[in-house]
Amino acid sequence: MIKTRFAPSPTGFLHVGGLRTALYNYLIAKKNNGKFVLRIEDTDQRRKIPGAVENLLENLKWVGIEPDEGPGIGGPDGPYIQSQRLSIYQELVQTLIEKGCAYYCFCSPERLQQLKDWQVAHHQPPRYDQHCRNLGPAAVKRLLDEEQPSVIRMKIPSEGAVTVTDLIRGTVTFPCDQLDDQVLLKSDGFPTYHLANVIDDHLMHITHVIRGEEWLPSTPKHILLYDYFGWEKPQFAHLSLLLNPDKSKLSKRQGDVAVEDYRRQGYLPEALLNYLALLGWNPGNEREIFSLEELVQEFSLERVGKSGAIFNLEKLRWMNGYYIRHYSFERLFNLARPFFPPGSETNPDKQLKVLEIIRDSLLNLQEITEKSAFFFAEHLDYNHSSIGEWLLKPEALPVLNSLSAEFQSLTSLSGARLVPLMGNVMKATGLRGKLPWMVLRCALTGQSQGPELHHIVEVLDLNQCRQRLQDAIHFVTAKRDGR
C-alpha cells in the first residue's frame, strides 16, 4: 500500500510551502488508495511552540486535507510525535554502533567550534575531523563510565559515492568525501532529523518521501542509514521551493506565508489549494480549475516541474475571485458572514442581498467589509474628492432636489421604477445622460463606483434613500455656502 507523510516541525504556523508539500503527499496517497500520515518532528526542544500541533491540524482541516494517521487521530504506527518515540531511536542507534556504522563522539562544542573556525579561515570545507571515529572500545567505555557528554555520529564511507534516485530529478550522485559524519543522537538523547526521519519512515511504512528540495543534499546520508539498518528504501521526490517575487526562498518578510493569514483575509480553502497545486504541477492540458477530488484524479509526480516557482499573489487573488463567483451561494454566505460590518448581523436578509450584489466584484471575503459598508451605514461621508466631482457640479443640486421630490412621491421602491423616475428627473431639470445617474449614485452610496443602481435600490429601503438624498442636499448646500 502507498503511504505518504507530511512531517513538519511544530514551529508555530502552517507555511503555504508546507501546505503544498502536504497537498502533494495527500494527492499521491489518495490517488493510490493509500494512507496519508501526519508526523510531528519536534526533536529540537528549543524550537517547540505550544499549540503549534493543534494549529497545524486546524489549518489542514480547514483546507480539507485530513491525515489518516497522526497525533490526535491515531493509527497503527504511533505515536506520531517524535519526542514521544525517544526510546525507539536510542535503541536502534545502538544497533548501528554494534555494526560499526556509528560511533560515540566526545568532542566538546568548543572544540568543534574551533575546528570549524580554523577550517573556514583556511578555506577548508567545514566538516567534522573524525577525531573520535577510531576510539578504542576501552576508551569509549571509560569515557561513558565517567559520564562524559557524548553524541553518536554516523560513519560515512571514506570512498565512493551515493546515488539518489529521485522521482522528479532522476539520479543525483554525491561523492562520499563531501558528506559529514553527521550527528545522529544528540547529547540530550534526542535524535537529529536524519536519524528520526529514517527510522520513522521505515517503522511507519512510508513508501514515498515527498518533501522540499532543501532535503536533497542530506538524502545520501539517509540512504546510507537505510543501508546500515538493512531496510528497504522508500521512493524519494524532492519538490522545488516556493519563492518570493525577488526569487529568494518564500519568507515572511515579503508578504504573508501562513495559511491562516490567507484564511483571515477571506481566501477560500479551495482556491488556495487549487492555486498551490498549480505551482509546480500541471495537468498536461489547459485546464486550471480543479477541486480537491479532481486533483486526486489528475495528479501525478511525472508532471511536477523542477524549477522554483514564485508565489504570485495576483493570480491567487484572481483564482479566489473565480471561486467566490462560482461557489454555491449558501456556502459562500456562511463563510462571508463574519466579514460584514459590525452591527449588520442583526439583518441577515440584508446581508444576503448585499452579498448577491457585490459578489462579482470580490477578490477575497475581506473586501466585503468595505464594499458593503454603505449599505449598512447610518450616514455617509460625502466629503471626498471622488464623488465631489459629481456632487459639487452646479447641476447637481437641482437634480438632487428633483430626485428628492420624486422619492417623496413614491410609495414603494424597485429597480424597475428607477428608469421612469429618472425620466421625470431629466424632464424636470432639463439634464440628461450620465450626470443625473451619477448624482443619484453618489447620494445613495457615497461613492462614484459600485454595483448597479437598480440592484442597490432594491436593498436600500425607501426611507433610507430619502434620508440620503436629504443628507446629500445638505452637504451640497453647505459646501456652496462655504461652510
Added chain:
RNA sequence: GGCGCUAUCGUCUAGUGGUUAGGACACCACGCUUUCAAUGUGGUAACCGGGGUUCGAUCCCCCGUAGCGCUACCA
C-alpha cells in the same frame, strides 16, 4: 569556498530535432454598461550566453553565467 539543483513571455507554465513557440494571471485596446466589477473579442510580450552534434537546434551534449538550496548536537 565546496557540493547539489534549476534555467521558455513580467509571473505560473505547455511544447517540439523543422511549430505562426500554446494557455492562464497581469497589462493594453475595443464591445457591453449611467459608474465600477463581471463578461466577450483582440493585442503587446519569452526559448540566459557561447561552443559543439546535425541538413536543421528552444529542444541533445559540453562549458560558462545567473538564481536558489545545503554545508549545525535546526528541521
